[in-house]
Amino acid sequence: MHIDGHLVVNAGSSSIKFSFFDFHSPTPILTGLAECLFSAQISCVVKYQHQKHSLRIKGEDHKAVLLALFDFLSEQLPDLNIAAVGHRVVHGGEHFSTPVLVNEQVIEKIASCNNLAPLHNPANLIAIKLIQQMQPNLPQVVVFDTAFHQSISAEKYLYALPYNYYQDLQVRKYGFHGTSHQYVSQQAVAQLNLAQKDHGLIVAHLGNGASVCAVFNGKSVETSMGLTPLDGLMMGTRCGDLDPGVFNYLCDKLNLSPTELTNILNKKSGLLGISQLSNDMRTLLEHAEQGHEGAILAIDMFCYRLAKHICASTAALPKLDAIVFTGGIGEHAAAIRSKTIAHLKVLHCVLDEQKNLQSYDEFNPIHHNSSLVQLAVIATNEEWMIAQSVSQLVKTAAEDTL
Numbered sequence: 001m002h003i004d005g006h007l008v009v010n011a012g013s014s015s016i017k018f019s020f021f022d023f024h025s026p027t028p029i030l031t032g033l034a035e036c037l038f039s040a041q042i043s044c045v046v047k048y049q050h051q052k053h054s055l056r057i058k059g060e061d062h063k064a065v066l067l068a069l070f071d072f073l074s075e076q077l078p079d080l081n082i083a084a085v086g087h088r089v090v091h092g093g094e095h096f097s098t099p100v101l102v103n104e105q106v107i108e109k110i111a112s113c114n115n116l117a118p119l120h121n122p123a124n125l126i127a128i129k130l131i132q133q134m135q136p137n138l139p140q141v142v143v144f145d146t147a148f149h150q151s152i153s154a155e156k157y158l159y160a161l162p163y164n165y166y167q168d169l170q171v172r173k174y175g176f177h178g179t180s181h182q183y184v185s186q187q188a189v190a191q192l193n194l195a196q197k198d199h200g201l202i203v204a205h206l207g208n209g210a211s212v213c214a215v216f217n218g219k220s221v222e223t224s225m226g227l228t229p230l231d232g233l234m235m236g237t238r239c240g241d242l243d244p245g246v247f248n249y250l251c252d253k254l255n256l257s258p259t260e261l262t263n264i265l266n267k268k269s270g271l272l273g274i275s276q277l278s279n280d281m282r283t284l285l286e287h288a289e290q291g292h293e294g295a296i297l298a299i300d301m302f303c304y305r306l307a308k309h310i311c312a313s314t315a316a317l318p319k320l321d322a323i324v325f326t327g328g329i330g331e332h333a334a335a336i337r338s339k340t341i342a343h344l345k346v347l348h349c350v351l352d353e354q355k356n357l358q359s360y361d362e363f364n365p366i367h368h369n370s371s372l373v374q375l376a377v378i379a380t381n382e383e384w385m386i387a388q389s390v391s392q393l394v395k396t397a398a399e400d401t402l
């Protein structure tokens, strides 16, 4: 059976995720995950029709993974026809507030943001350029994590630094996970029966990277990440909020270069740094049960800091209808939701502990009847948002050439 569709690629610094969607369903026909790039443990598993295929990778980099994927698709699944490719690109700076088709100028602009997202943007570009080389006529679309937050206003995105740092160097808050925040907020409006033109929400996207976003009437009005994805919430390995004074103090005391310390703030901090055990919330929850003090402290800090950011973000909203949890932790860790909501009494949030523990599919309301704010879990689907953007842009481009 011949199936046309779009391939969505999310290339990270040490992993690549991909999904193939036909034009109709938000459930991908094929998914894949390549992990541990740049190491001997590199692996790539593709799931198709309930079967798992391990691909043999001839190398350790992004190129090797994509070549193996395209070989596998043409040899094993020749009926899947990739009509276009969509990429999640993390940093689009102030250049992009919507998805766009890839061309040389777009590539240059993405490259100009490389140093603002060094773990993510260069990897995205490698994937785009490689696909261009392999299949020059295949349309490619880029969807930016930063785009949804371009609606945030200046008094909220500026840092209190000399103004010319913004004018000359574009130093400001950009925010990330925008595709997820947009998707989940749209789902929340539909599922919670909120008014399209009168709603205020906070979305907590809690994955390896984590951020909150305040959404008013469909637009992002505040978010916790900043110039880079290091700011805001405590994350798997990232520190989040930090007194800038700590930076120089530590460089000095530990004789570290700014690059070395930035690497520690990105890769050795957060849940991993505090627990000295793991960046994985599942592992921390298991060990916390058994009394591991580092795991207990890391979890307590994560939830408190999350609650603090939720409260802070309400300053950007004229009203708060709902708080929604998403991402690997937000969707699956009931204990984290419960501990976080326990800090939100001042917002009159009351959790229904039974509902919070219920298993669910895509959407689960978890507030108690007495809660003044609705609380919910909604599964994110950034890949499907990207696939839809690809469809729209490719269709518009085809109509324009008629």
Ligand SMILES: Nc1ncnc2c1ncn2[C@@H]1O[C@H](COP(=O)(O)OP(=O)(O)O)[C@@H](O)[C@H]1O
Binding pocket: 206, 207, 208, 209, 236, 279, 280, 281, 282, 283, 285, 327, 328, 329, 332, 333
């Ligand atoms: N059942 C679960 N219980 C608790 N945490 C979970 C569960 N499943 C996944 N997670 C956590 O979700 C995080 C990864 O989230 P995810 O959104 O998949 O990450 P990303 O897309 O940023 O790679 C990890 O910390 C993982 O431990």
Ligand SMILES: CC(=O)OP(=O)(O)O
Binding pocket: 090, 145, 176, 177, 207, 208, 209, 210, 229
């Ligand atoms: C921007 C960001 O933090 O992305 P991720 O959560 O995929 O690391």
Ligand SMILES: [Mg+2]
Binding pocket: 207, 208
């Ligand atoms: Mg993610």
